[in-house]
Amino acid sequence: xxxxxxxxxxxxxxxxxxxxxxxxxxxxxxxxxxxxxxxxxxxxxxxxxxxxxxxxxxxxxxxxxxxxxxxxxxxxxxxxxxxxxxxxxxxxxxxxxxxxxxxxxxxxxxxxxxxxxxxxxxxxxxxxxxxxxxxxxxxxxxxxxxxxxxxxxxxxxxxxxxxxxxxxxxxxxxxxxxxxxxxxxxxxxxxxxxxxxxxxxxxxxxxxxxxxxxx
Numbered sequence: 001x002x003x004x005x006x007x008x009x010x011x012x013x014x015x016x017x018x019x020x021x022x023x024x025x026x027x028x029x030x031x032x033x034x035x036x037x038x039x040x041x042x043x044x045x046x047x048x049x050x051x052x053x054x055x056x057x058x059x060x061x062x063x064x065x066x067x068x069x070x071x072x073x074x075x076x077x078x079x080x081x082x083x084x085x086x087x088x089x090x091x092x093x094x095x096x097x098x099x100x101x102x103x104x105x106x107x108x109x110x111x112x113x114x115x116x117x118x119x120x121x122x123x124x125x126x127x128x129x130x131x132x133x134x135x136x137x138x139x140x141x142x143x144x145x146x147x148x149x150x151x152x153x154x155x156x157x158x159x160x161x162x163x164x165x166x167x168x169x170x171x172x173x174x175x176x177x178x179x180x181x182x183x184x185x186x187x188x189x190x191x192x193x194x195x196x197x198x199x200x201x202x203x204x205x206x207x208x209x210x211x212x213x214x215x
Contacts, residue, residue: 001074002031002203004082005100007123010116011087013106014134016043017169018195019084021188024178025196027056031080034073036061038096039086050176066095094123102203103129104159109136109149128206130157132195135165159198161191 004022006015019035027033034057037044048058057078061069066083073081083100085093097103105120107113117131133149149158164187172182180189 001070001078002080003070003100003102004080004199004203005093005096005103006082006084006106007093007097007103007120007129008105008107008113008116009088009119010107010113013087013108013113014163014169015087015104015106016041016047016084017173018104018106018132018134018163019044019082020047020173021169021178021180021192022196022199023056023080023082025180025192026080026200028178028180029193029196029200032078033057034059034078034081036066036069036073036081036083038066038092039084041086044084047173047176050174052176063092063095066099070099097123097127101128102199102206103127104132104199105129106132106134109133109147109162128202130159130199130202132159132163134163136162137165157202159195159202161194161198163191163195164188 006019008015016039023033023035035044035048037058037060042060044058045060048056051058057073059069070081083096085096103124105117105124107117121129149162166188168179168183168186168188172179175182179186179192183189
């Protein structure tokens with residue numbers, strides 16, 4: 001079972017929305033998906049309550065429960081678990097990092113999020129991680145966007161594509177949908193499908209690297 005944790009010390013980076021939309025895109029690509037809500041704010045749990053149908057399992061987890069829940073999900077045949085964590089310096093985030101094969105670090109294209117990522121990286125020592133540049137304004141070639149791209153790329157792997165600030169993401173989440181369901185032919189849906197492909201390729205690369213280390 002593939003295991004992803006969404007982690008960042010900076011609030012407002014959009015990790016819960018990314019977890020939802022990435023999970024739906026993965027389900028549409030053939031994965032059996034579970035979303036695990038470690039954030040006391042309960043954004044994923046609320047989304048699951050608004051969603052019709054049981055095609056994606058949503059589970060809330062308390063401190064100390066995550067390892068057992070991961071075992072239960074794997075036994076149920078889940079192929080992808082995405083764990084959402086609270087922002088900030090949290091033992092819950094550390095628990096998720098320990099369980100994940102890959103940590104995704106969402107960051108907005110500004111100096112504050114880039115600086116906050118330094119603290120997150122201290123938690124990710126010896127773990128596999130990638131950045132997702134999120135909530136980018138439409139003018140993607142603006143100097144500050146390029147500066148954000150360069151800074152995050154220098155700090156680690158930056159997944160493609162850049163994710164733009166689009167109303168479709170919030171409206172989809174409000175309705176208990178992923179953006180690929182809400183506006184299947186829209187630009188946001190195309191971004192999320194590509195992000196899932198990049199994430200899957202990164203996960204496959206992590207798995208191959210671990211096999212090589214074990215050989």
